[in-house]
Amino acid sequence: MTSVNPPKSAESSSVSRSFSGARLPEGSSPKYHRLASFLSTSFVKDAPAHTPLPTERELQEYFGVSRDTVRRAISSLQRQGLVYNVQGSGSYVAEENRRIKEPHLVSYTDDMVARGFTPSTITMGFKHLEANNSLANLLGVTAGTPIIEAVRLRRANGDPMCFEKARFLSEVFKNSTPELNVPLERQLAQNGYRIERVKEKVSAVSLDYEESAALSVPLHTAGLRIDRIGYTNRGKPIESTVAVYRADRYDFEFDLYR
Secondary structure (H helix, E strand, O other), X not given: OOXXXXXXXXXXXXHHHXXXXXXXXXXXXXXXXXXXXXXXXXXXXXXXXXXXXXXXXXXXXXXXXXXXXXXXXXXXXXXXXXXEEEOOOEEEEOOOOOOOOOOOOOOHHHHHXXXXXXXXXXXXXXXXXXXXXXXXXXXXXXXXXXXXXXXXXXXXXXXXXXXXEEEEEHHHHOOOOOOOOOOHHHHHHHOOOOXXXXXXXXXXXXXXXXXXXXXXXXOOOEEEEEEEEEEOOOOOEEEEEEEEEEOOOOOXXXXXXX
16 A cells, blocks of 8 residues: 555644634435535545545534544445545545546445435335246246336436336345335345345446436437346345446446556
């Protein structure tokens, strides 16, 4: 890991003063998501590398949030490679902070925050289904196994970004319909499940009528389709998701080494 000399306290004080009068953006997403999004778009995005963030206590005071909220927001930025921590010194803006550079498991919210967007999700509804042969093979169950399908529209800065159909084993929601206005990830966690690993396949597609209507683009517009299987820490597949992104708004970038 590259060694970096922390900036002088005077610079830190100057940065801290720039947050005076700041307010946490309104919204229905968790406070730490909104704080991480604000820090990403209003500070990290344009700050020089190695610029210090305000201290945890300062961020608490500026935004009127708890210490846990601040720590979760900073952890979200760290997972995206936007900031880094120096033990005993604080958090600093990382180099090349505008995009995710390497593939790793992140939520849609953290992905959008890393790209400088404010994310939101509309859950359009749930369906109770039975797994067909194809889905059963993906999830390692028998055909006819109860499935819950969640249809979601993912947005960035209020505009459509991704149309998603996520199919879960019904058992992970105790065979009941999930709550409409509670994040699925939170409901999974409450039932003792967490996606720890995913297998994804990315392909170019021509958007069909349903997808183009949801994403507010013309029929047959180019899109990026991600087929994902989600596994628990014990290797059990519990989720099969098809997510279709607007190709004009979403891309991938990788650093490859020999």
